[in-house]
Amino acid sequence: xxxxxxxxGMAHAFTPVVIVFFDVFGVLxxxxxxxxxxxxxxxxxxxxxxxxxxxxxxxxxxIVVVILEFTAIAILxxxxxxxxxxxxxxxxxxxxxxxxxxPLAKIFRQQRYYFWGIAITLWCCIxxxxxxxxxxxxxxxxxxxxxxxxxxxxxxxxTRGTVRAFVRPVT
Numbered sequence: 001x002x003x004x005x006x007x008x009g010m011a012h013a014f015t016p017v018v019i020v021f022f023d024v025f026g027v028l029x030x031x032x033x034x035x036x037x038x039x040x041x042x043x044x045x046x047x048x049x050x051x052x053x054x055x056x057x058x059x060x061x062x063i064v065v066v067i068l069e070f071t072a073i074a075i076l077x078x079x080x081x082x083x084x085x086x087x088x089x090x091x092x093x094x095x096x097x098x099x100x101x102x103p104l105a106k107i108f109r110q111q112r113y114y115f116w117g118i119a120i121t122l123w124c125c126i127x128x129x130x131x132x133x134x135x136x137x138x139x140x141x142x143x144x145x146x147x148x149x150x151x152x153x154x155x156x157x158x159t160r161g162t163v164r165a166f167v168r169p170v171t
Contacts, residue, residue, distance in 0.1 A: 001022075001026045001145070001149075002145075003094070003141050003142075003144045003145035003148060004022070004141070004142060004145025004148075004149065005145070006090075006137075006141050006145075007137070007138050007139070007140070007141030007142035007143075007144075007145055008142060010134060010137055010138045010141070011138045011142070025149065029153065029156070032156045033152070033156065036156060036159045036160070036163060039163050040159075040163070043163070043166055043167075046166075047166065058108070061103075061107045062107055065100055065103050065104060065107065066100075068100075069096055069097070069100040072096045073092075073093045073096050073097075076088075076089070076092040076093065076096065077089040077092065077093060080092060087132070087133050087134065087136050087137050088128075090140060090141055091124050091127060091136055091137070091140040094120060094124045094140050094141070094144040095120075095121050095124045095125065097120060097144065097148075098116075098117050098119070098120030098123075098124060098144075099117060101113040101114070101116050101117025101120070102117045102118075104117075105117065112151075112154065116148075116150075116151040116154075119147050120143075120144055120147050120148070123140070123143040123144065123147060124140050124144065127139045127143065
């Protein structure tokens with residue numbers, strides 16, 4: 001919501017209709033996420049989790065990716081400000097966010113993350129070529145926000161199918 005909200009806010013695009021859509025869709029994504037997290041926890045009682053060693057390995061790799069992501073964002077944002085181009089900071093941060101999906105795809109064995117990571121990175125690179133100043137920030141943030149929401153919605157739909165497969169009685 002942060003990426004999309006900041007882009008729409010900078011574009012002064014928060015009309016009453018946009019506000020309703022933004023809030024309703026945001027609440028739906030958040031509510032669905034909470035529901036499936038709770039549902040997943042209740043399913044764990046009936047289905048054993050993966051081994052602790054594998055879980056620890058995944059957790060360590062995830063932490064490394066997140067630390068590298070935040071470090072890269074901090075360095076690139078600082079560099080953008082040093083070169084008096086604060087408009088580049090959000091687009092560079094979005095590119096890093098897109099790129100961080102690539103190792104996460106391998107870590108979590110989620111092939112769809114390759115698509116979303118490439119889509120976000122490509123969108124931001126195209127924006128950096130086509131736009132400057134506030135327009136660059138608006139379009140890169142709106143596009144990144146839409147792609148992240150689409151990724152979330154796609155993930156929730158896949159999760160819904162998985163939960164239904166576990167909950168559905170075998171006939």
